[in-house]
Amino acid sequence: MSQLTWQQLSQANRHKQGFEAIARKSIKGTFPSVLTDDVTIYAFRFNGMAPMVGFRTAEVFHVVWLDRAFNLYEH
Template identity: 35%
Template sequence: MSGRSVKKGKRPQNSGNVLAVETKTTTTAQNNVKFCLNHMQSGFSVEDLSKEARAEFAMALFKRRGMTWTEIQQAPKHGLGSEKMPASSIRAAIPRVFGDVENFLVLRYSGLLPMAGVRVGDVYHIVWLEPQFGDLYDHG
């Protein structure tokens, strides 16, 4: 046994999920982005992409896995950054759960092809992946 003294008492409860442990002083802007695919819409999901686009989507998530929201906001919008898209510009059906969202957050997954969704805290809920340029909204 080491020479350190060990205090006895109640141990903190561990849920078994490492991700559940966060400090209360950390703001979400400094946390790494997390991705949710639960709300993807038919016609604009991973299964609607070509094999190459699926691989590019996976790489886009992989590249951003260690980025904070601040870093994503500061990156170029046509690179690893983001931009806001008014809900009125989205051509696809908006899921009821996001019916009150005024602006969706757009990130690029393959060149100029966007993924669009909603940021809630640290989590980016991806709703649409544009399979063909111009299908999701007018790129002007």
């Protein structure tokens, strides 16, 4: 995935190499201060279908949560 552009990732299936935006109101976890209201939250898949959830700054994706139990947000 690190070799793909954000454009390529945005065109990929969200359950494979792609990602999806997650509504803030659906997150059940505690928000770190870096996740201000203007930050878009995204989920990428790892370890099968488990989501890693975080945010993007320029070309970097910052992982905030690993949702192995699928209980961070409504799937």
